[in-house]
Amino acid sequence: MTVTVLAGNPNTGKSSLFNTLTGSYEYVGNWAGVTVEKKVGTLKAGKGSLIDLPGLYSLNPLSHDEEVASRFLMSEPFDSILNVVDASQLERNLNLTVQLLEYGKPLLLALNMMDVAKQNGLVIDTQRLSELLGVQVVPVVARSGKGSDQVLEAITDHAPGTALEPYSIWYGDTLEKAVAELIGQMPQGTASPRWMAVQFFEGNSVVRTSLESKMDSAWLQRLYQTAEEAVRSEFGVRTLSQYMRKQRAEHIQGLLAHCVRHTKEGHLTFSERIDRIVTDKYLGIPIFLLFMYLTFKLTFEWIGSPLSDLLDAFINGPLRDGTTWLLDSIGAQDFIKALIFDGIFAGVGGVLVFVPQIFILFLIISFIEDSGYMARIASVMDRLMELVGLNGKTFIPMIIGFGCNVPGIMAARTIEQPKERLLTIILTPLMSCSARLSVYSLFVGIFFKSNQALVVLSLYVLGVVLALVLAKLFSSTILKQQESMFVVELPPYRIPQWKTLSRSTWEKGKGFVRKAGTFIFGGSVLIWLLSYMGPHGWNVPMDQSFLAKIGGLIGQVLTPLGFGTWQAGAALITGFLAKEVVVSTMNIIYAAPDTAALQGLLAGHFTPLQAYSFMAFILLYVPCLATVGVIRKETMSARWTWFSVLYALVVAYVISYAIVLIGRALGYH
Amino acid sequence: MKLTEIELSLPVRIVDMACNNQLVCRRLNDLGIMEGTLVSIKKRLPFGGPITLEAGNQWISIRRCEALQILVEAV
Numbered sequence A: 001m002t003v004t005v006l007a008g009n010p011n012t013g014k015s016s017l018f019n020t021l022t023g024s025y026e027y028v029g030n031w032a033g034v035t036v037e038k039k040v041g042t043l044k045a046g047k048g049s050l051i052d053l054p055g056l057y058s059l060n061p062l063s064h065d066e067e068v069a070s071r072f073l074m075s076e077p078f079d080s081i082l083n084v085v086d087a088s089q090l091e092r093n094l095n096l097t098v099q100l101l102e103y104g105k106p107l108l109l110a111l112n113m114m115d116v117a118k119q120n121g122l123v124i125d126t127q128r129l130s131e132l133l134g135v136q137v138v139p140v141v142a143r144s145g146k147g148s149d150q151v152l153e154a155i156t157d158h159a160p161g162t163a164l165e166p167y168s169i170w171y172g173d174t175l176e177k178a179v180a181e182l183i184g185q186m187p188q189g190t191a192s193p194r195w196m197a198v199q200f201f202e203g204n205s206v207v208r209t210s211l212e213s214k215m216d217s218a219w220l221q222r223l224y225q226t227a228e229e230a231v232r233s234e235f236g237v238r239t240l241s242q243y244m245r246k247q248r249a250e251h252i253q254g255l256l257a258h259c260v261r262h263t264k265e266g267h268l269t270f271s272e273r274i275d276r277i278v279t280d281k282y283l284g285i286p287i288f289l290l291f292m293y294l295t296f297k298l299t300f301e302w303i304g305s306p307l308s309d310l311l312d313a314f315i316n317g318p319l320r321d322g323t324t325w326l327l328d329s330i331g332a333q334d335f336i337k338a339l340i341f342d343g344i345f346a347g348v349g350g351v352l353v354f355v356p357q358i359f360i361l362f363l364i365i366s367f368i369e370d371s372g373y374m375a376r377i378a379s380v381m382d383r384l385m386e387l388v389g390l391n392g393k394t395f396i397p398m399i400i401g402f403g404c405n406v407p408g409i410m411a412a413r414t415i416e417q418p419k420e421r422l423l424t425i426i427l428t429p430l431m432s433c434s435a436r437l438s439v440y441s442l443f444v445g446i447f448f449k450s451n452q453a454l455v456v457l458s459l460y461v462l463g464v465v466l467a468l469v470l471a472k473l474f475s476s477t478i479l480k481q482q483e484s485m486f487v488v489e490l491p492p493y494r495i496p497q498w499k500t501l502s503r504s505t506w507e508k509g510k511g512f513v514r515k516a517g518t519f520i521f522g523g524s525v526l527i528w529l530l531s532y533m534g535p536h537g538w539n540v541p542m543d544q545s546f547l548a549k550i551g552g553l554i555g556q557v558l559t560p561l562g563f564g565t566w567q568a569g570a571a572l573i574t575g576f577l578a579k580e581v582v583v584s585t586m587n588i589i590y591a592a593p594d595t596a597a598l599q600g601l602l603a604g605h606f607t608p609l610q611a612y613s614f615m616a617f618i619l620l621y622v623p624c625l626a627t628v629g630v631i632r633k634e635t636m637s638a639r640w641t642w643f644s645v646l647y648a649l650v651v652a653y654v655i656s657y658a659i660v661l662i663g664r665a666l667g668y669h
Numbered sequence B: 001m002k003l004t005e006i007e008l009s010l011p012v013r014i015v016d017m018a019c020n021n022q023l024v025c026r027r028l029n030d031l032g033i034m035e036g037t038l039v040s041i042k043k044r045l046p047f048g049g050p051i052t053l054e055a056g057n058q059w060i061s062i063r064r065c066e067a068l069q070i071l072v073e074a075v
Helices: A014-019 A064-075 A087-103 A114-119 A126-135 A148-156 A172-187 A194-201 A205-212 A217-235 A240-259 A268-276 A282-301 A302-330 A333-350 A355-371 A371-388 A391-405 A405-414 A417-428 A434-447 A449-476 A498-517 A519-531 A546-561 A566-577 A579-587 A595-605 A608-620 A625-635 A640-664 B022-030
Strands: A004-006 A022-031 A036-043 A049-052 A080-086 A107-112 A122-124 A136-139 A260-264 A487-490 B012-017 B037-042 B051-055 B057-064 B070-075
Touching: A004 A014, A004 A064, A004 A087, A004 A148, A014 A022, A014 A036, A014 A148, A014 A498, A036 A148, A036 A333, A049 A302, A064 A205, A064 A608, A080 A087, A080 A148, A080 A566, A087 A107, A087 A114, A087 A122, A087 A240, A107 A126, A107 A148, A114 A122, A114 A487, A122 A302, A126 A136, A126 A240, A136 A148, A148 A625, A172 A194, A172 A217, A172 A240, A194 A205, A194 A217, A194 A434, A205 A217, A217 A240, A240 A260, A240 B022, A260 B057, A268 A282, A268 B037, A282 A302, A282 A355, A282 A371, A282 A449, A302 A355, A333 A498, A333 A519, A333 A579, A355 A391, A355 A434, A355 A498, A371 A391, A371 A449, A371 A487, A371 A519, A371 B057, A391 A405, A405 A417, A405 A566, A405 A625, A417 A449, A417 A625, A434 A449, A434 A579, A434 A595, A434 A608, A434 B037, A449 A608, A449 A640, A487 A566, A487 B022, A498 A519, A519 A546, A519 A579, A546 A566, A546 A608, A546 A640, A566 A608, A579 A595, A608 A640, A625 A640, B012 B022, B022 B057
Parallel strands: A004 A049, A004 A080, A080 A107, A107 A136
Antiparallel strands: A022 A036, A036 A049, A122 A260, A487 B057, B012 B037, B012 B070, B037 B051, B051 B057
């Protein structure tokens, strides 16, 4: 079995290629020392596996994402690298390629987007490029799958272990002397010594840490400074890393002069025309808001809800009848029947009916990511985000957080500035995720029938506004910034491919389905048992059960917020497992056979104002268990994890209280 | 002159990347934008928002305050 690593710049069609080359794939848990999952696919020929790395511009990392990728390349075992290169941006992409070649592992170059390069008037002599770099070059169009067979063949035929003669660039006499000096001092047995030295002088923090563990760090620091000063006075550059990047650029330009011809001036008219509208001076933000509004319309009113109703009808019609027949025919006990219908059907079924809505939302988020609009949103929002101490890029995790907070928080890895990243991580849970959507769906269906989309949108806006206010508060108190950073590549617009879109939608949404089978299943059984048992024995009336006792304690604290019932209290405790469990709990507590019946019952227990206050509390009160877990992993700090739980509770209480007070003042009750 | 002062779509050459913010400078370098690169401005967002640069057929959005520190010359 050979292991191949897929590496390349962001937006080069890496995921498309990954999807065409692999039949199946899975996420494999943490690497040692790095708290990240890796995506491992099985190659179609079945002869090996392919590991997808985060996109990176250079082996010298700036963001956490890039650090993960370069750390992987340096320390994990693999046989060869499949480097995806955007042919229409060859010069920039080769910067990474050359660094990978210097590293010396066997490499295959997949030249993607040959069609775009051709449109832009670039003619690339792949044969010549292959000779110049000393590696095999395969032109591909990842979107259509063209050339993927050749890539597959080339990877699997590659005899593992045939290391290349490391590629070498001359960085000028002055620097080469320093490189030689460093190599001379390296301990015996250091792998890829020249590459290590080159990366050290370029300022690669991962390499530097690795060298410092084996060598005198004061000496290394002196060596670096001497080299930088020498280069500075000789060439008039500002930093060593700028100088080295320039040397490499000149080398690459030299290569390209031999194998690339420009036949005409390139045009970006399609993207340019779209951009003229969607990032317009005045229309940019309104268009974005309109887009979000349409998203909610699609999710709730136009497509999602009708599908949910169909699924509800199926679960509580044929499926329930079938199960009843089955249980009757095997003569099941009443206890088992109660467990299955009042516990599992109510709990799991009540959540599963929201799957269509959630998939529609994930589909739209995937569309935003794949089309290239995401980067524009970041750009349009940057000014506003800067005012609150963040940058436009931090808006991206927040939008992904609308789908699910967990991938949203992980997406914060692309934010280069550590404090901005931390702030984004602790604020992303305020984004209303799809699990909370199931709670809103339930409540707006009862209390706000005529303007469902608008009421739900108001909750999303509430989350965003609070995130902005708290960002301002935190960034000017506990998380003071040194320097903010915003550089975003605006990729050309592409019409997303159905295959990639459906795959990434499924990838995001399957967690929700899996949760229904695990967490929610277990939670439902537990909740039902707690409601079935009480201090005075089994099969007690619901309000004498353990669940009522526990929920009652919480309920007392919640009385000022307008929903101080034991039912609400119990739902909130269980909602920590996963927010959609709130729906399961309510189904079980109110012993509702289906969603319509539950809505009828809830109408008697809440007023519209209390319902709104309750929804706001659900939105804010505590990130769910999975989110708390990922906050812990990503921040690597128990303190910040506790902080994100506690501030959320305080904010939830204050906001819900304010809603009730304002509502009452306006004459609602 | 400063990068922010040029007309839309007029190509100019970078003569000095005097960014105070090293992170920004590094990232621009990664994207192949350095002294000697030809760039033009494609868009300015309102209220002092970011500007969109074009260099070698790629579009990059950076903040105005950083663009102010990049010096360019006419070609």
